[in-house]
Amino acid sequence: MKPDQLSLTFSALADPTRRAIVARLALGEATVSQLAEPFEMSFPAVSKHLKVLERAGLVERGREAQFRPRRLTPEPLRDLASWLESYRQFWDAKLDSLDTYLKEIQKKDI
Template identity: 55%
Template sequence: MATDQLSTVFAALADPTRRAILAELSERDATVTELTAPLPMSMPAVSRHLKVLEHASLISRSRVGKWRACRIEAAPLREAADWIERYRRFWDASLDRLDAHLAAVQAAERVSHRMGVDGTSS
């Protein structure tokens, strides 16, 4: 069963090490050695994370002489952000409806406190 691209992107983003690598690559292109330096793991472990990111099309690698530079690829991140944006709009609208409902309940409570138990003004 083939995994869709969005699922592959989210699976890659699920790991904090891979997110840290993407954060570094958002600042500049870097080699595996440069990406390994701040991380508490070996170069082969970082290379495995890079393969996951590359499989998700979140990074690309190019060879410059004997160095392999990694570069972030923004398109898959944009697709993930667009998918998330739909749900942000849903929650914003839900929270707006909740705010309106709470305002109506509070207004009704204010009116009922002003009115006596028998329905007459205090």
């Protein structure tokens, strides 16, 4: 994965409205009007959020008759999870070391 794609994904997910849209699309396809329902914003505002998500590759438009439902595209999220996994392993190792150290200290205090 190119670093700029990762930056696009992080940038798109930095906004809570866009994260909510992604969460809704994880349940299945939805039209712009369905995605706009829980928000107090205009359709153009929701469309702007969708465009950011589309540019990041997180969302794509379907083509069903006159409807253009949006659907989640999982690849950028998989790439993001993979990138984060290396850091999870790092922190797990650090936390395991800390746990071992704390147990040693507790033994000395007894």
